[in-house]
Structures are given as C-alpha cells and as structure tokens.
Amino acid sequence: MKRNSVSGRRKASGGLLAALFAIVCMVASVPATAESDVVQSCTDNFMSEALQAGIERNDNHEWVDLGLSVKWATCNVGASSPEKYGDYFAWGEITSKPAYNTNSKTDKKHLGDISGDPRYDAARANWGGKWRLPTKKEIDELHSMCTWTWTTRNGCKGCKITGPNGNSIFLPSAGFMSGRVALGTGVCGYYWCSTPYVDNTLKYAYEFNFNQKNYSAISRDRRPFGKSIRAVFDDSANSTVCKYVDLGLSVKWATCNVGASSPSDYGNYYTWGETTTKSKYTVGNCKTWNKHLGDIAGNRQYDVARANWGAPWRLPTKAEVQELIDNCTWTKTTLGGHNGYKVTSKINGNSIFLPAAGWRSGTSFNSKSETCTFWCSTPGEGGGPNAYYLYFDNLNHGVGRIERYYGLSIRPVSK
Structure with missing residues (x-):
C-alpha cells in the first residue's frame, strides 16, 4: 500500500x-x-x-x-x-x-x-x-x-x-x-x-x-x-544466530563468537559478568569487581551468551573449558584472514575454529592475531576480582584466572 x-x-x-x-x-x-x-x-x-x-x-x-x-x-x-x-x-x-x-x-x-x-x-x-x-x-x-x-x-x-x-x-x-x-x-x-x-x-x-x-x-x-x-x-538453538558443533563432549560448542558473523570474525569483547560492550575497559567501570557471585552460567543478568543469544546458549564453565583442552587437538592455522586455532575432537574428529582475538584493556587492543582468550562462567574463589578464562598462544595454554575488568571473547555452549 x-x-x-x-x-x-x-x-x-x-x-x-x-x-x-x-x-x-x-x-x-x-x-x-x-x-x-x-x-x-x-x-x-x-x-x-x-x-x-x-x-x-x-x-x-x-x-x-x-x-x-x-x-x-x-x-x-x-x-x-x-x-x-x-x-x-x-x-x-x-x-x-x-x-x-x-x-x-x-x-x-x-x-x-x-x-x-x-x-x-x-x-x-x-x-x-x-x-x-x-x-x-x-x-x-x-x-x-x-x-x-x-x-x-x-x-x-x-x-x-x-x-x-x-x-x-x-x-x-x-x-x-x-x-x-x-x-x-x-x-x-x-x-x-x-x-x-x-x-x-x-x-x-x-x-x-x-x-x-x-x-x-x-x-x-x-x-x-x-x-x-x-x-x-525462535526456539531453534542451532538457528541463524549461530550454529553449534558436536565435539563428542558434555556440551556442544558454538561455531562463532558472540558478536561475530562468521567463525573467523573476532566478535565483541566483554568484561566478565557484563552483557554489553563498552569503549573502555577499566577497574572503575567493572560492574562485577569484587562482587561475590556464584557460577553465572545461564544467569541472564550476568551471562552474556544467554542475554544475547537466549536459551539454551550460555557461557562454558571452567570444567567444560578444561574438557575442551583435554579432549581436543589444537592446531595453529588461519581462517578468513585471521590467525587462530583449529580445535579438533579426539573423540569424533569434528572441529571448531577459535580466532586469536587477543583482549582489551582500557581503550587498547592487545595481542590480536597472537592469543586466544575466552571467558568461563566460573568466578575466582572467595568472591574477589578474578574469574577463570581460557588462554592459548604459541607458548602457553590452559585455564587460568584474570581480573574481571578485561575485555575478552565469548564462545557459547549449548546442551
């Protein structure tokens, strides 16, 4: 009309x-x-x-x-x-x-x-x-x-x-x-x-x-x-927002980061326990700094995956990230012009790509194309300023703790 x-x-x-x-x-x-x-x-x-x-x-x-x-x-x-x-x-x-x-x-x-x-x-x-x-x-x-x-x-x-x-x-x-x-x-x-x-x-x-x-x-x-x-x-977990891959683990892993349009895109950076991006990442504007919280997986107030993509998507727990490390081979490669790691299941041979998006501190971007950093849903012990995260680069990899105010990538999981 x-x-x-x-x-x-x-x-x-x-x-x-x-x-x-x-x-x-x-x-x-x-x-x-x-x-x-x-x-x-x-x-x-x-x-x-x-x-x-x-x-x-x-x-x-x-x-x-x-x-x-x-x-x-x-x-x-x-x-x-x-x-x-x-x-x-x-x-x-x-x-x-x-x-x-x-x-x-x-x-x-x-x-x-x-x-x-x-x-x-x-x-x-x-x-x-x-x-x-x-x-x-x-x-x-x-x-x-x-x-x-x-x-x-x-x-x-x-x-x-x-x-x-x-x-x-x-x-x-x-x-x-x-x-x-x-x-x-x-x-x-x-x-x-x-x-x-x-x-x-x-x-x-x-x-x-x-x-x-x-x-x-x-x-x-x-x-x-x-x-x-x-x-x-939209009741499809494997919808047009993002798809998942079954790696034979306890959860299915998304094919791209929150805020990304493809597996190789970096996507957005988030402070731990916050659901929106920002232009500056500091202790002063960290909403969960020294806040006593339990595991935030699936909590829409703090879980950026659940808040942005909806159920059943959520942040992976520390245990689920460790499971990913232990049961997959990690191969440095390039996809879509971005460096990162191909993560291949030792169980069924399926794989995902994690781009080396680095991290954000203040207004700066750090270690782009060199380091993978992804938040877990699990806070550090004692309700302090830390939370667990996945890190992977040429020299080191594992699950560690880092201060919550940093801006890291988010790779959701789904049951």
Whole structure:
C-alpha cells in the first residue's frame, strides 16, 4: 500500500493533534493495493476458540505456532493479555517514555538489523531468552501466509491473524504515540520490525500496520514515533544466530563468537559478568569487581551468551573449558584472514575454529592475531576480582584466572 498518508503524518508531526488524527483516519480509508487485502469482520464468539489453540509458554510469556518460521507471542510487550495495548517504543529503544518527540536514541544512527540485540531490541531486552523483534522477512511471511480478519476481542478492536495451520493470534489496534498523545487507538495498529530502512538519512525503520478496511504488511516510518511491539520466539538453538558443533563432549560448542558473523570474525569483547560492550575497559567501570557471585552460567543478568543469544546458549564453565583442552587437538592455522586455532575432537574428529582475538584493556587492543582468550562462567574463589578464562598462544595454554575488568571473547555452549 502506498503510504502518501503516512508521509502527510510525518509533515504534520509538529502541528495540531487534530490534524494528526485526521491523517490516521485517512489511513484507515485508503484503498487496498496489490500488497493489501480487504479485512473481513467477525465477533468474539467466532475467534475465541481458535485463539486458544496451539498456545505454549516460554520465559514466562506465551506464544502460538502459526505454522511459520517463528512462533508469535500472544501479547504485546508490556501487555498482560492479547487485547491490551501494552507499551509503546521508539524504534531501537528498549524502554517506554512519556513523550515521543524527535529525541530518538537511534535517529541518524547507522544500525543493521537489531533483532536479538538487547541494546536495541525491546523484546529481547524486556523478555529475554529467545524472544526478539520480528524481521522484515518474517513480517512478509505473516502477511503472505496468513488470513487477517478485523474483529473485536473483549471490547478491543483489532485483527485476528490465522496461520496456515489454523492457529491464531490477536493484534489490538493500539494506534501510535506522537509526543505525549496516543493517536488512532481502536482504528489502526502500528508495529515495529527489527529492520532499518536503508537510505542516506538514517531516520527510518520498517513497520507493519493494519486497519478496518485494509492493511499493509510493510511500510517505513520515522524512528521516534512510539509503536507497539509483538515479539517472536525462535526456539531453534542451532538457528541463524549461530550454529553449534558436536565435539563428542558434555556440551556442544558454538561455531562463532558472540558478536561475530562468521567463525573467523573476532566478535565483541566483554568484561566478565557484563552483557554489553563498552569503549573502555577499566577497574572503575567493572560492574562485577569484587562482587561475590556464584557460577553465572545461564544467569541472564550476568551471562552474556544467554542475554544475547537466549536459551539454551550460555557461557562454558571452567570444567567444560578444561574438557575442551583435554579432549581436543589444537592446531595453529588461519581462517578468513585471521590467525587462530583449529580445535579438533579426539573423540569424533569434528572441529571448531577459535580466532586469536587477543583482549582489551582500557581503550587498547592487545595481542590480536597472537592469543586466544575466552571467558568461563566460573568466578575466582572467595568472591574477589578474578574469574577463570581460557588462554592459548604459541607458548602457553590452559585455564587460568584474570581480573574481571578485561575485555575478552565469548564462545557459547549449548546442551
């Protein structure tokens, strides 16, 4: 559907609220095009039984299998039931706020797809686990593979979306936030995708929307507007985020580092017990320095693998890293232009590659292309400033202890 009316809404964002609402109503009456379908109407009784089918729960939130590539949540982020509007979010922000003006944190910021990144993905940041924002591709799938029906559920207007397997979800027409006012509630639904719109302005991102007479699966809009989030659940541990290799050990090892796009990429560097990167790695900004913690494996608050990739991914324990050393041969090699080690199982012959990413201290990068350093989940004894890590270079290798503030690589494991 052509979004001339949306373009008009952007121009009016600084004007009268009455003009804004008139534009929302205009969107609700735009004729459907090749990308839009006429939405039928029905009642609560028609949809209540179907909406209960196929519901399961993970990480304290329910999802429905619609027969698509991902599972869809039954509620919006911030909502307690399917018909509740929930919270509104600017694109790429993880908390709601009282006013949605031009102060978006991601406006004019160059970002790739944010799905699954807890710094920008409101679903992952708020719900954790394997919950995340849907991508543009997954919204296209929802549009093309499902039937959309305008209906009312418990007094709330919105769309019933029925998948190819007959299961359904309900999306409330929550409208959107501009400034401090919600516009179009009960008339239109606006939901963010994780995919940014690529142009020179870096001001737009993809959304999907619907209304009583027609809907468009995908359009673009300005990032500062407050819109709804309907999360998806990806229950595949060996998913597109990263794959694992079975080395015949007690756990399976990921093929790449957290933050890497391939096995040879260095990926990101993390302080022990922290789940986000930073520009400087010091004792002063180490959140777990001298903090008494047990093993953090699987603890989303401290385990960067679990926080970024979701369950069942986690940091390896000291024992699991020692098992990797004892039961594999380590051969220095080069992959994708990066030095590192091919780690080959003595049990089944399968292998992974660990890049020699070095480590970070302060603002510096140290021993790149020379040394492998990876955090374990196990803290040093006595709750002091140390934690265990894997190190490997030309002269030494093993499991040792190092101060937690250093920035090291993360190679997750999965059961």
